[in-house]
Amino acid sequence: MAISTIPGNEVVADLTSDRPPKQRRERSVLASVLLHGTLLVAVLIALFPVIWVLLSSLKPAYAIQSTHIELFNHPSLDNYRHVLFDTSFPRWFLNSVVVAAFTMLIGISMSATAGYALSRFNFPGKRGLMWVFLLTQMFPVAILIVPIYTIMAKLNLIDTKASLVIAYCTVAVPFCAWMMRGYFDTIPRELDEAASLDGLGPFGTFWRVILPLARPGLAVTAFYTFLTAWGEVAYAIAFLQTDKNLTLGAGLQQFVPRYNPQWDLLTAGAVLITIPAGVVFFFAQRHLVGGLTAGGTKG
């Protein structure tokens, strides 16, 4: 197994069969108990905040704010009904979907060809560009947020979805290029050569041969970009002002102001935000780490 391909993929291949390449000698009972015990504790810690919020979201407001520990207390979907029908939550949800979807589309379409060029060709400026991509991942939100805010203010774009999409693209575009380069690297170069023997130019090869093959990688990159935009808060809080324009990241905090926080609304909202993110995430996660670290592990 070569690390120079995508390590994440190997993990999946092994785990689905539950069979690592090498047989190990049998474990003692004590070692087995320790192994499972440790993992169970870890799983418990990983899950209990999620489960606790889920359980709390089903309780009435007075029971959430009680010191008495109980798993259920008059479970009902009242909090959800309240969030969905009496607050701007659905509106924020829609805004988040729109912003994340546009970020994703722009991120992918602007960077797919760059990922391919970086994977296949040696051209002057390649190393510099790779360096820039890495550098943008290092940018603190603090350095771009102010200048982008002042630019948006000049363009009268503050408090619009467009301003957020533009801000998110600063991270999404280099990230997508970086990820996709990793995926294109896993597609054999022989295909390019065959295509060029058949008379396709570099653009034809990319468009008609490589891109269709890279569809899974493309999907994963797209989903991950979507999730990043879905969970972003700093730009959202800074740029958005009116209640109906907020995205989820900026909106959720409205449920818990310093005085009179409404944890019943917050817990229900948190669950509603997490469900779509979780579904998308579990689709994307298998290939994700491979793509992220493949660039770094290449010699």
Place this chain on the structure above:
Amino acid sequence: MSATDVTPAPAPSDPDAPRPPTREPGRLRRSFDRHWYAWAMVLPTVVVLGALVLAPLVQGIYQSFTDLNESNQRDTICTKTLGGGTECKPNPDKAKFVGLKNYTDVLSGERGRFWLQFENTIVWTIACVFFHFTIGLGLAILLNRRFRGRSLYRVLLIVPWAVPAFVSAFSWKFLFNPKFGLINSMLEHVGLNGVEWFNHRWTAMFAAVVTNVWLGVPFMMVALLGGLQSINQDLYEAASIDGASPWQQFRNITLPGLRPVSSTVILLGTIWTFNMFPIIYFVTGGQPAGQTEILVTGAFRAAFEGVRNYSLAATYGVLILSLLMVYASFYRRALRKQGEVF
């Protein structure tokens, strides 16, 4: 990754970009003929990066040398005249160039609380990355064994990664709530006193670190698991035939074998944690009295809360970026000294 081995160079995606003078005429022309499609392919990205990253970056650096804030940001002041027209005059109090004043003010502590936030950032980053890595490595090693149900364990263990960071932040704030939070309830259940988590600097920081460790471990675990599975298993076989103890195997096979993956994830993890905005912002909110603010949240509050001080925030931004770049270059140099190709 060989591409990052070079010193930063501008990306000449533009074929007309100035190039070193060439002896033979027509070399530029031939280079263009050979590379034009590669350049054309990276062009969209380069244009986007130039417009959205480079231009604001330059502007941000410039702003850090001015006294720009909410009140003096307009170039012109427009007033409505009789008859519905508007009349615009240049703003006499327009933001002006102040040289290094912002930097001296910030670094001497005259404005803002840079050093307190710096200290917080360092503690925060080291604590988070340390626990991310050690816990992630421990779990990865356990999951790398062969036993029933390990794919189920793996899926369950990455659940925290699937939760958006700001939702995790609110969830843990809920758990750490001093009045009715589950954590204090459990402490009281076993006969201890509840803790006023957000009334003291280090307990508040502890709560934030716990939150961030919880949500960051899965990434490390999955990345390191990938690294572990790429280590040649024959090495372990050979080592155990030679009588190496498990600890020796771990020291001499596992850790060196993981080096390429671990060096990348530690670098990335440090940068991400350093810039981690939502956890501090929502979990501690700087409580008590701004004592748990890190640099990134400090910059954000300077720019967007109270009287908006854009130049101060820009100065913070430049300082944070410089710190990270110094760190990254030292880190890479250290790796290269150990003979690591990165």
